[in-house]
Amino acid sequence: MTRFVDKVAVVTGAGSGLGRATSKRLASEGAKVACLDIATEAAQATADAINAQGGTAKAYTCDVSDPTSARAAVDAAASDLGRVQLAVTCAGIGRLVNTHEMSWELWRKIMGVNLDGTLLICQAAIPYLLDGGGRIVTVASNAGLMGQPYSAAxxxxxxxxxxxTKALAAEYIRKGITVNCVAPGGMDTPLQNEFATTLPEGASFKDLAKVMTPMGTSQPEEVAAVIAFVASDEGRYMTGSIVSIDGGLTI
Ligand SMILES: NC(=O)c1ccc[n+]([C@@H]2O[C@H](COP(=O)([O-])OP(=O)(O)OC[C@H]3O[C@@H](n4cnc5c(N)ncnc54)[C@H](O)[C@@H]3O)[C@@H](O)[C@H]2O)c1
Structure with missing residues (x-):
């Protein structure tokens, strides 16, 4: 498929898991991809893999939770690769912890990367998207649609x-920008391993039964395919949609 030929995409969290799979998927369909990650070498490895396959990608070190860093990376991507037409916000972190024991620093860190970071990348990208149209795909989780123990932040x-996502979709609907959200369930990535190994003191995996599905876990490439659909012209009529791909967790 060639749905992203001549399009410039910014992908955060591009050094691992879903961000890497999404970067590769978009590049395989012709996008020039800016691979943003706080982990410089990991982002570079993704860009190298894409370029080795004949695609076009460039790595940028970026802490999405920092306004200056987020804007600088998106501006650099636009300057190097061309007008940004698509932003996909995959960067995310999480940890299982008893809420009454959670430090303020941990709460702020998770909110800073997952929520502030999504806003900051959108704010940096929107001026480019306004200049001729574009798309944003945010990444939530089944955890954004239901309660999950030990996961308050x-x-x-x-x-x-x-x-x-819905607020931005409503605000920019007349301005040529669609804003949608993909909400995965368990994906086979390093983040899921982090969750699996950080069960807090006194907790049981039985408590997490509601976030297990008989369908097991997904591969990041499966979720990247959904992101690519939503971001493509085939998803033209979608905005403000929350697209679950979670093996039925939120039925
Ligand atoms: N893995 C799952 O089971 C699962 C389920 C639902 C939703 N998600 C969401 O999918 C997204 C991708 O997760 P993943 O599983 O691929 O995780 P991952 O840990 O494999 O990748 C996350 C990437 O984000 C980067 N990152 C972390 N903090 C950053 C920061 N401040 N600035 C820039 N980059 C930063 C990391 O370096 C890493 O490369 C996340 O938003 C996550 O919450 C994951």
Whole structure:
């Protein structure tokens, strides 16, 4: 498929998991991809892999939770690759913790990357998208649509992403920008391993039964395919949609 030929895409969290899979998918369909990640070498590895396959990608070190860093990376991408037409906000973190023991720093860190970071990348990208149209795809989680134990900050941040998406979709609907959200369930990535190994003191995996599905986990490439559809012209009529791909967790 060639749905993104001549399009410039900014992808955050591009050094791992879903961000890497999305960067590769968009590039394989012709996009020039700016691979943003706080992990410089990981972002570079994604860009190198894309370029080695004959695609076009460039890596940028970016802390999405920092307004200056977010704007600088998006501006640099536009200057190097051309007008940004698509932003996909995959960067995210999480940790399982008893809420009454959660530090303020951890709450702020998770909110900072997942929610503030989504806003900051959107704010940086929108001026480019306004100049001829474009798309934003945010990434939430089943945890943004339901309660999940030991995940207060993660759930709150992802719930915030869901409604931030709707707010932006409503605001820019007459201005040529669609804003949609993809909400994965369990994906086979390093983040899921982090969740699996950080069960807090006194907690049981039985408590997490509601976030397990008989369908098991997804591969990031499956979710990247959904992101690509939503971001493509085939998703033209979608805006403000929250697209679950979670093996039925939120039935
Ligand atoms: N893996 C799952 O089961 C799952 C389920 C639902 C939703 N999600 C969401 O999908 C998205 C991608 O997650 P993943 O599973 O690929 O995780 P991952 O850990 O594999 O990748 C996340 C990437 O984000 C980067 N990152 C972290 N903090 C950053 C920051 N401040 N600035 C820029 N980049 C930063 C990391 O370096 C990493 O490369 C996240 O938003 C996550 O919440 C994941």
């Amino acid at each position: 993660y759930c709150a941040s992802k719930g915030g992403v869901v409604n931030l």
